[in-house]
Amino acid sequence: MDKILVGLKRVVDYNVRVRVKSDGSGVETDGVKMSINPFDEIALEEALRIKEAGGANEVVVVSIGSSEAQQQLRTGLAMGADRALLVTCDEAPDVLTCARLLLEIVNREQPGLVILGKQAIDDDNAQTGQMLAALWGRPQATFASRIEIKGDTATVLREVDVGMETIEVDLPAVITADLRLNEPRYVKLPDIMKAKKKPLEEIAMADLGAGDSPEIVHTAYEPPVARERGVMVEDVSALLAALKDKGLV
Amino acid sequence: MAKILVIAEHDGSILNPSTAKTIACAAGIEGADIDVVVLAADASAVAAEAAQLSSVSRVLTVENAANEHPLAVVLAPQIVSLAGDYSHVFGPSNTFGKDLMPTVAALLGVNQISDIMSTHGSHSFKRPIYAGNVIVSLQAPEDSIVVATVRTASYKAVAGGNSAPVESVSVDVELPTHTRFVGQEAESSDRPDLQTASRVVAGGRALGSAENFDLIYALADKLGAGVGASRAAVDAEYVPNDTQVGQTGKIIAPDLYIAIGISGAIQHLTGIKDAGTIVAINKDEEAPIFEVADIGMVGDLFQIVPELTEALG
Numbered sequence: 001m002d003k004i005l006v007g008l009k010r011v012v013d014y015n016v017r018v019r020v021k022s023d024g025s026g027v028e029t030d031g032v033k034m035s036i037n038p039f040d041e042i043a044l045e046e047a048l049r050i051k052e053a054g055g056a057n058e059v060v061v062v063s064i065g066s067s068e069a070q071q072q073l074r075t076g077l078a079m080g081a082d083r084a085l086l087v088t089c090d091e092a093p094d095v096l097t098c099a100r101l102l103l104e105i106v107n108r109e110q111p112g113l114v115i116l117g118k119q120a121i122d123d124d125n126a127q128t129g130q131m132l133a134a135l136w137g138r139p140q141a142t143f144a145s146r147i148e149i150k151g152d153t154a155t156v157l158r159e160v161d162v163g164m165e166t167i168e169v170d171l172p173a174v175i176t177a178d179l180r181l182n183e184p185r186y187v188k189l190p191d192i193m194k195a196k197k198k199p200l201e202e203i204a205m206a207d208l209g210a211g212d213s214p215e216i217v218h219t220a221y222e223p224p225v226a227r228e229r230g231v232m233v234e235d236v237s238a239l240l241a242a243l244k245d246k247g248l249v
Numbered sequence: 250m251a252k253i254l255v256i257a258e259h260d261g262s263i264l265n266p267s268t269a270k271t272i273a274c275a276a277g278i279e280g281a282d283i284d285v286v287v288l289a290a291d292a293s294a295v296a297a298e299a300a301q302l303s304s305v306s307r308v309l310t311v312e313n314a315a316n317e318h319p320l321a322v323v324l325a326p327q328i329v330s331l332a333g334d335y336s337h338v339f340g341p342s343n344t345f346g347k348d349l350m351p352t353v354a355a356l357l358g359v360n361q362i363s364d365i366m367s368t369h370g371s372h373s374f375k376r377p378i379y380a381g382n383v384i385v386s387l388q389a390p391e392d393s394i395v396v397a398t399v400r401t402a403s404y405k406a407v408a409g410g411n412s413a414p415v416e417s418v419s420v421d422v423e424l425p426t427h428t429r430f431v432g433q434e435a436e437s438s439d440r441p442d443l444q445t446a447s448r449v450v451a452g453g454r455a456l457g458s459a460e461n462f463d464l465i466y467a468l469a470d471k472l473g474a475g476v477g478a479s480r481a482a483v484d485a486e487y488v489p490n491d492t493q494v495g496q497t498g499k500i501i502a503p504d505l506y507i508a509i510g511i512s513g514a515i516q517h518l519t520g521i522k523d524a525g526t527i528v529a530i531n532k533d534e535e536a537p538i539f540e541v542a543d544i545g546m547v548g549d550l551f552q553i554v555p556e557l558t559e560a561l562g
Contacts, residue, residue, distance in 0.1 A: 017382065127363065130321065132355075158344075161343050173427075173428075180490060213360055219386045219387065220385070232544075
């Protein structure tokens with residue numbers, strides 16, 4: 001195929017313990033380390049491996065967000081993507097709008113395959129890939145743990161609750177990456193330098209015309225109800241006694 | 250009034266327990282009138298099971314050979330063609346519902362709500378974000394259909410004893426052929442299913458090898474428990490992928506959860522926060538798992554676990 005499109009979302013880093021703002025209006029992100037959503041990094045790694053094996057000519061990364069998302073796109077370029085697109089907007093759009101914007105990018109770029117992370121670790125929605133596939137009228141293969149491409153079809157091993165499922169999809173298609181699809185490469189310093197020269201195009205969200213979607217309003221944010229620390233026991237007989245007390249054994 | 254369509258999850262012969270939990274969420278909405286739809290090649294057995302669940306008004310069956318395996322792109326257009334009669338469409342928030350419901354929502358032109366953990370009226374919901382570190386309250390627009398997945402660990406299955414009418418419906422939509430089911434490898438196990446087991450014994454990286462996981466299996470079998478694992482143990486290939494508990498694995502709510510050699514990363518803890526009693530066994534007394542454990546024991550799992558298994562007689 002000619003081209004693979006990969007979505008990269010800028011999210012609060014995996015290792016940051018997020019806090020709710022004191023007024024409950026959102027999550028504290030000032031001064032917090034931001035990274036590529038880990039599942040998107042896996043998606044990009046897979047696209048790069050397909051290209052390196054001769055299965056594609058170009059890998060294009062796309063993000064939707066503020067100009068700060070350039071950082072994550074540059075990291076994607078340093079990993080090996082050829083080109084980056086940033087759909088710029090002030091506030092993160094809702095998922096349906098993101099899917100519509102991605103569809104506009106898909107129509108423009110005509111990729112043979114779109115790979116996205118299965119979910120973003122900030123909102124934990126796990127929706128964008130499925131919505132894009134539905135709007136595009138193309139196959140979806142979510143939670144992918146292995147991808148094999150032969151001609152115009154992809155065979156995808158999916159992680160499902162009962163075990164592993166294999167499906168076959170005609171290309172172009174949308175695939176969402178699960179944890180065990182691959183282990184993303186580390187970025188090397190010379191690649192970071194090279195990435196600075198690679199093309200990064202900004203497109204204003206308004207210019208893509210995604211239309212309005214019925215908005216779900218976030219009315220409040222709060223920390224979860226914490227579980228309380230319980231008792232510590234010294235030996236197995238005390239452990240058994242504690243379990244018996246609760247009627248559990 | 251809320252008219253709610255619940256999408257049944259099944260394997261062609263048995264209704265998945267996630268459906269009764271999804272119905273429980275729907276039934277918590279005042280004045281809810283709940284229909285369940287079974288999309289299958291042959292829906293009879295599953296529909297008969299669904300008809301017994303309390304709070305269900307009607308069970309609809311949509312039979313089509315193409316529905317033999319639950320492919321989202323095949324099921325979604327059929328659900329969309331039924332959705333016009335409903336104010337809400339709910340599915341479970343597991344790999345079945347997460348795959349399917351965004352597709353349904355996109356075809357209906359609405360956003361989707363993931364992982365409802367509580368309802369506050371017909372259009373207000375709470376759900377976890379950031380691996381459960383933050384709970385967000387949502388207000389869905391009243392003038393469009395609500396498409397959502399339900400965090401099944403937050404709900405107890407509705408009881409049986411009902412006998413709702415079963416009605417066959419036909420939908421006239423073109424189904425795509427660009428996506429084909431090839432096969433499924435179920436992890437064969439006689440142990441209780443992780444997601445519905447009332448007791449779960451889980452192991453972490455501290456087990457050190459796949460062979461050492463036999464300690465976990467022995468304890469689990471003594472307790473009649475399901476077996477779970479941390480991401481680290483799965484990544485180290487001690488156990489299959491489908492045992493992973495946490496943000497990106499399974500979200501479970503057993504009465505008893507025994508975490509063995511699991512440090513308790515936040516991504517793991519989000520998968521067990523609704524467990525009745527959490528027991529932690531770990532050699533590191535500073536392990537975060539002890540902050541949420543009801544009963545904790547510091548020590549060497551290779552001594553404690555065999556001793557515990559033995560003591561349970």
